[in-house]
Amino acid sequence: MKIGQKKPKNKLASVQIPPDPVGSRPNRKLQPEKGRYVSLWMVLMLFFFLEALGYVWCRVQCVNTGFIIDRETKRYQHLVKTRNLLKVEHALLKSPERIETIARTRLDLTLPDADQTLILP
Numbered sequence: 675m676k677i678g679q680k681k682p683k684n685k686l687a688s689v690q691i692p693p694d695p696v697g698s699r700p701n702r703k704l705q706p707e708k709g710r711y712v713s714l715w716m717v718l719m720l721f722f723f724l725e726a727l728g729y730v731w732c733r734v735q736c737v738n739t740g741f742i743i744d745r746e747t748k749r750y751q752h753l754v755k756t757r758n759l760l761k762v763e764h765a766l767l768k769s770p771e772r773i774e775t776i777a778r779t780r781l782d783l784t785l786p787d788a789d790q791t792l793i794l795p
Contacts, residue, residue, distance in 0.1 A: 766772065777783040
């Protein structure tokens with residue numbers, strides 16, 4: 675510092691920026707190329723984003739399909755079990771011993787006598 679100059683309050687205030695020389699200005703011809711790279715970069719990022727979005731959608735659909743298959747498998751097993759129980763119940767209900775027991779007890783039916791039987795030619 676020279677004698678008689680005031681000391682700057684701020685260190686940044688003492689820094690003097692030299693004027694730009696004429697040749698240091700950015701070339702205007704490079705600007706469109708920079709814009710082209712930015713737009714290419716944006717297109718690539720959009721492509722990767724859409725690809726990731728598609729992948730996530732596919733995975734969600736795959737998981738949902740797995741849940742649906744699991745639910746339908748359980749439903750099928752329940753229906754098979756119910757069908758087997760109904761087959762057993764059907765066999766019990768149509769047994770001749772059961773039908774005869776019901777006819778004798780509830781309906782008061784008896785076997786026909788020989789004279790009540792008609793033989794058709």
